[in-house]
Amino acid sequence: DVKVTQSSRYLVKRTGEKVFLECVQDMDHENMFWYRQDPGLGLRLIYFSYDVKMKEKGDIPEGYSVSREKKERFSLILESASTNQTSMYLCASSGRGLAIDIQYFGAGTRLSVL
């Protein structure tokens, strides 16, 4: 089974802090994604990566950056956390070929910024 592991289920941070959300997948997937999920807005793509050290902006990249130094790990960084970044963050991964469309999600990290 594909496993996508997010390092924390719940995080509470203060405004202005630098926040790291970590995601690891064990299926040698090329593609990894970071989404945030908010009531009434659904899942929105923040950043994605299709290879090590490669990254592309999604629909809402402002205030975020990412890092992918190893194939299995994709990190989301909030450079200076703000209250409007309080949300559920979901990491996903997918393979290549026909499997490229099938995204597997981690359990999510619920981040509260106070």
Place this chain on the structure above:
Amino acid sequence: QKEVEQNSGPLSVPEGAIASLNCTYSDRGSQSFFWYRQYSGKSPELIMSIYSNGDKEDGRFTAQLNKASQYVSLLIRDSQPSDSATYLCAVKRNTGFQKLVFGTGTRLLVSP
């Protein structure tokens, strides 16, 4: 206009009934469509994908696609209380990388 639209619900059906979930999309060139199920407090999981016009059946689930009318639907036959969840419709954008655009989801409640 949202790229992918779903009625937020809740859609309430009795156990054993057919639940019908609908989704419309705006990009006429979209080719790939997906239904994800998300239980409360859990992450989404893929339950169906469909790429061609018509119906695709998998157990109690049937996905229907009509590209001319730009809608995709999910039918759940013999609905069970365990089907109570939020169902997310996702459409792959026709341009650029393999980015999925998700609808906001329809909450389904199946009562015993």
